[in-house]
Amino acid sequence: MSLKDSIIGISFVALMTAILIYAFLGYPEVGFVRPLGEFYLYNTFNFNEQGWWSASPNAVTGVLWDYRGYDTLYETMVFYVGIVAIALFFEKESSLRRTSGMTVIVRATTKLVFVFILTSAMAITIFSVKTPGGGFQGGSIMAIAYIAIIIALSRGFLPELRMDLSKAHLIKIFGLILIFSLTVIPVAYSLASGTVAYALQNQPKPWSEFGYPTFLGLYSLSGGMVIPIQVGELVHVGMGFTIMFLILTEREGKKELGGKRS
Template identity: 30%
Template sequence: MSRHYGILLSLAIIVSMVLLASLVLTANDISIIPLQLGLSELASRIVRYSYCNCINSSLSLAIVNAILWDFRGIDTFFETTVLFIAVIGGWIVYKNVFEFNRTSISGKTYSLIVETITKLSLVIAFIVSLALALNGHLSPGGGFQGGVLFSTAIIVLIVVNGLEWLRRNLLPPYRALSLRTIGLLGIFSLAFLPLLSGLIHGYVGFVFQNQAKPPLSFFNLYYEVGGVRYSLIILLYNLFEYIAVTAAFTLVFYTIATIVFREEQGVRG
């Protein structure tokens, strides 16, 4: 009981210190992060560039996605690589323990209704997450978000139907690994596509280039709906990112579920 009083006391001390510090700051008319009343020049340029019906534009309605794939494409590629390396590292630690015979993690088998509904909801989750990934350049969302959404459906599937079902019918761990590599290689080769096209046709091409930069480069990849142009290459980047992230998280869930299995069976490495 005294332990709880200690936690409450420290909480009260922290809250009162925060309030006191902000009172002192306000009395001296200081703010740690300045309150902005208008956009800076850089930000308004980015907002203008990311979608306009002009020559130099990123052709993506979602500005954050335009920044991620057009302005900072190399950053995003290496961020995906970091996730890739983390997943591979975790998988290597538990590489040779993919042995499971039981139907579900906790040893219980769920009823047929629950199993069937889980499989059905996997289809729904696939459609919703694919839409989230493919609409990445038009609305909030993107490849990473879609992949995470689909992989949450996969973790429910592992809990209900068991790892063995997932491995036999949907995605064995080795295939997940190769899908992961395909996604990353897709991003990599799309990044070098403008450069190659420039070399072939005799103009300048940039790595991670989105749309044409008229005096220098004429590489253009867009689709048109009702007379309005949208970037196609950001859509493809989001698709490959979706594949990569889904496969990566499936691999992580294989690893963690295997650890849970071993703990339950009393195996010590």
């Protein structure tokens, strides 16, 4: 490594260290709340002044779905467009050929751990009302389960789990349609009947006659429509990462090799 490379590396590390130290010095004291935070803290669960309230006991969920719901929705859209671009450029006709994979100890352990990981992904998603977590976290954990199967067993083991490239695309689109329809139905209802309805509502509002949880019979489970939307995002994100991994592990130049052998 030459002297110039060393100088560039050391100056980059020093710059990043200075930025980190500067950021840590500006860290506010415990108990300091910005004006925007004051707005959320005052309005999220305020029975006395119901002008801007979200009726959601969890303030983070209130910010994510009630105040900034379209932000979350368009993040999901950006993820979908990224997957479509990768599939458009790199997708070939896939061959899920079954091979032996790694040794028998690793294969047996991976089959056990696959069940554990899928269970924890479901739990993190469904109980995200009370514990940290949510659709994106659960989806990436679910993708790790399928990636482990691809690595330790082989790509050809996926059809035994009722999973395929086209089936993964179908399940992903199903998750997106679930989120989209749950968002659009209240808008259409409001436009059709001329009453007030809330597009990305978390909890039912008493003065609005269209409320999801009473409508779906989900009120006792969690309160709010968080769970169906989170399940849609779990399926969407997990299948998206699985599709990316399946496309990227496709063997390159298979047709040329086959041509030479014949």
